[in-house]
Amino acid sequence: MGNTSEKSSQVTADLKRKLLAAGHELTTADPQLVVSVGGDGTLLNCFHRYSHILDTVRFIGVHTGHLGFYTDWRDYELDDLVKEINADVGQSVSYPLLDVQVKYATQKEASHFLSLNESTLRRNALTIKTDIYIRDAFFESFRGDGICVATPTGSTAYSKSLGGAVLHPRLEALQLTEIASINNRVFRTLSSPIVIAPDEWITVKTQTAADYTLTVDQLSSHNRAITEIKYQIAKERIHFAKYRHMHFWSRVEDSFIGSIREQNNGL
Known part of the structure; x- marks a missing residue:
């Protein structure tokens, strides 16, 4: 191709x-x-x-x-x-992928996607407000332009431009980076990229809205009422000859x- x-x-x-x-x-x-x-x-x-x-x-x-x-x-x-x-x-050599499970307000079953590089969440011309959990334990409330969750192979792409670390592709890890976070007396985040272990997962619970934009690599969906996204290392892997x-x-x-x-x- x-x-x-x-x-x-x-x-x-x-x-x-x-x-x-x-x-x-x-x-x-x-x-x-x-x-x-x-x-x-x-x-x-x-x-x-x-x-x-x-x-x-x-x-x-x-x-x-x-x-x-x-x-x-x-x-x-x-x-x-x-x-x-x-x-x-x-x-061959194989690298980890990102498993993206998305819950929408308009459907009962979650949608499932695989990403080689990264997945991002934004809103149309507005900041997003989300609660972020790691292994189902509350970590922080985020407000800003959006978030990006990347694989090790995706760490040299958009995540790097956001200030994320470059990870060797053999690492079994995911990286969360913030997109223009708001930090003041009301909103406070770690303001640093987070790298999580292979037995952990990230859950993003969103504020009610119908104009979220979700990207999975170069694919995108717009104006969706997303309520929750779960990110974890996928069971599947990509194999390169x-x-x-x-x-x-x-x-x-x-x-x-x-x-x-x-x-x-x-x-």
Whole structure:
């Protein structure tokens, strides 16, 4: 699967031709390997498309732009990638996902979602007021623009821009970060990112309103009467086909520091 840019479309066509020439069958119905061509957003789309078969599918990311956190291969490495797929023996690495259970005022049963990166809760042009519980024990009352709950792999995305910590993707943890919290004599929060253990969960109980916006990765729903959200580490995991070692901290350094380092070295 690729995005619609001209470069990604060309790379997708080239990769299909090479895979067919190598004797592989291409299908979108029930794949064993899903190859994403584009960026991290494209891979997120692939993840949600095949989230119902996570126990039998592995993902591979081919990047056609800047370095992505979910893409181990570049567009000029197609021949090497095909060679690795030809020699595939099922090697993979798996990372935790976020389980999101949402209760709405308008329906009896909770809705269930899986997130690879993060989930956020906001209101339309208004602050939200929520009570936050950890393992069903009251922790704090929050008022502000919203909240963000992220996986370790999602810690380098929106959560990081909110001041969250960067977590290694092998950690079994979730991170809660606040979005522009209000802190005064009436409202007081920890005002710091919270990282919770794998046997804990976060419950967010909302103030009555019908204009909440919920995001799960790049997906969003608007103007919903949400009463409660429960966040926990999902039973399901995402599996990436790993043919070579990609050091996580080297990728972090290259994405966020590398260009500055290169500029300084050129002085």
